Amino acid sequence: MKIAVDARTLGSRPSGVGMYLNDFLKVLMKYREFEFVLLSDVAESEYIRYFMEKGIPVITQGKAVYRSAGVYSYFSFIQKQLNEIQPDLFWEVNTIIPIRLKGNFKTMITIHDMFPIEYVEYFGIVYSLYFKHNLAKTLRNTDMILYNSIQTKKTTEKLFPAARKIANCNAYIIANPLKDTWETTDKGYFLYVGNMEKRKGVDLLLKGYRRYRELGGTKELILAGKMQEDDIDSLLKETLAGGGVTANVCSRMLSYAQAAQASGADGILTTCTSVNEATKYIRKFLNIPVMNIEEPVAEMAVANGTRIGILATLPTSPAAIGRVIMEKAAEAGKEIELVNEVVDGAFDVLCSGDREKHDRMVCEALYQLAEKVDVIAFAQISMSLLPHDPVNVPVYKIGLSGFEKIYRMMNE
Numbered sequence: 001m002k003i004a005v006d007a008r009t010l011g012s013r014p015s016g017v018g019m020y021l022n023d024f025l026k027v028l029m030k031y032r033e034f035e036f037v038l039l040s041d042v043a044e045s046e047y048i049r050y051f052m053e054k055g056i057p058v059i060t061q062g063k064a065v066y067r068s069a070g071v072y073s074y075f076s077f078i079q080k081q082l083n084e085i086q087p088d089l090f091w092e093v094n095t096i097i098p099i100r101l102k103g104n105f106k107t108m109i110t111i112h113d114m115f116p117i118e119y120v121e122y123f124g125i126v127y128s129l130y131f132k133h134n135l136a137k138t139l140r141n142t143d144m145i146l147y148n149s150i151q152t153k154k155t156t157e158k159l160f161p162a163a164r165k166i167a168n169c170n171a172y173i174i175a176n177p178l179k180d181t182w183e184t185t186d187k188g189y190f191l192y193v194g195n196m197e198k199r200k201g202v203d204l205l206l207k208g209y210r211r212y213r214e215l216g217g218t219k220e221l222i223l224a225g226k227m228q229e230d231d232i233d234s235l236l237k238e239t240l241a242g243g244g245v246t247a248n249v250c251s252r253m254l255s256y257a258q259a260a261q262a263s264g265a266d267g268i269l270t271t272c273t274s275v276n277e278a279t280k281y282i283r284k285f286l287n288i289p290v291m292n293i294e295e296p297v298a299e300m301a302v303a304n305g306t307r308i309g310i311l312a313t314l315p316t317s318p319a320a321i322g323r324v325i326m327e328k329a330a331e332a333g334k335e336i337e338l339v340n341e342v343v344d345g346a347f348d349v350l351c352s353g354d355r356e357k358h359d360r361m362v363c364e365a366l367y368q369l370a371e372k373v374d375v376i377a378f379a380q381i382s383m384s385l386l387p388h389d390p391v392n393v394p395v396y397k398i399g400l401s402g403f404e405k406i407y408r409m410m411n412e
Contacts (some may be wrong), residue, residue, distance in 0.1 A: 312342050
């Protein structure tokens with residue numbers, strides 16, 4: 001059986017999913033009835049080179065892929081290679097297959113967890129929407145699911161009932177279990193190894209350790225890993241403090257965009273409406289498409305109303321999306337009126353982790369605003385998953401429409 005594997009998690013710096021694949025392959029390659037071909041963006045890590053040295057073919061795209069629109073062009077590369085390889089099975093270890101693959105082969109995916117949907121606050125609205133939309137699409141074209149636990153299977157089938165009809169099994173391999181024990185001479189300590197993010201529970205670990213010390217504990221806590229999300233957090237705080245986009249914000253946005261372009265990005269989608277004004281200043285310094293995620297929402301609002309309500313939870317957001325709406329109205333030669341509604345305190349409530357209270361506050365404002373306007377535009381992507389009762393006017397939410405438009409721009 002010839003098996004083609006998406007091995008990009010092994011390509012550069014493997015994390016949890018990469019080591020999962022590493023352990024699986026080390027065991028499965030011992031069986032002569034399996035012939036593997038590994039597909040990857042790059043082949044830089046010692047882990048993927050190990051399989052190359054063992055004679056397993058590795059085919060690379062030649063540029064690193066990040067969690068962005070670059071994934072779509074990567075899967076175009078995957079499709080091309082599958083046409084040439086003609087495998088019996090394609091194994092997607094990263095769960096998501098964002099395009100429909102064509103060919104005379106079976107498809108298997110590994111599902112590790114549903115955290116992007118269950119814990120939106122740790123992954124962000126953008127990735128949560130991407131994951132939910134594309135997993136539903138993936139399941140429609142999947143022949144088998146490999147779960148890493150019974151709990152993951154139960155959660156997946158609860159959120160995606162279509163998964164119940166797909167052949168599946170639970171499996172996890174540890175290729176190098178510890179067989180020896182050692183005597184230690186230190187007095188003991190607490191050790192955390194992994195990315196330092198809330199979704200990993202590091203905030204709970206720190207709170208627990210602080211309480212431990214308050215109660216007289218003396219053992220040290222050692223954290224080993226990469227600190228995440230500081231840059232984005234400080235960027236947003238600076239914008240809010242300055243009341244809008246400053247020269248420094250524009251400079252930082254340009255440096256981020258140029259870094260993305262240098263890393264091989266095919267397009268850039270900016271997702272924070274509070275800093276999106278900077279986009280028009282940095283476009284001329286880049287050679288790839290750059291778009292604000294609220295642009296499709298602005299276009300739909302202008303096309304379907306003249307009295308447009310803007311609902312926001314940050315004071316800077318109405319002005320940001322309002323500028324885009326006014327620009328689209330001018331392009332269409334249409335006179336419009338904007339009605340802004342900011343739900344004071346809702347964003348702070350969301351950041352504290354109380355999504356239910358945030359949703360109640362925003363819904364109350366939504367229902368009131370719907371009585372005053374022709375259409376409503378949500379000003380922030382953090383509001384896109386808001387569940388609400390039907391209202392008598394169209395409601396446009398920032399999210400997938402932005403991804404779809406930047407993808408079209410990249411392929412024009």
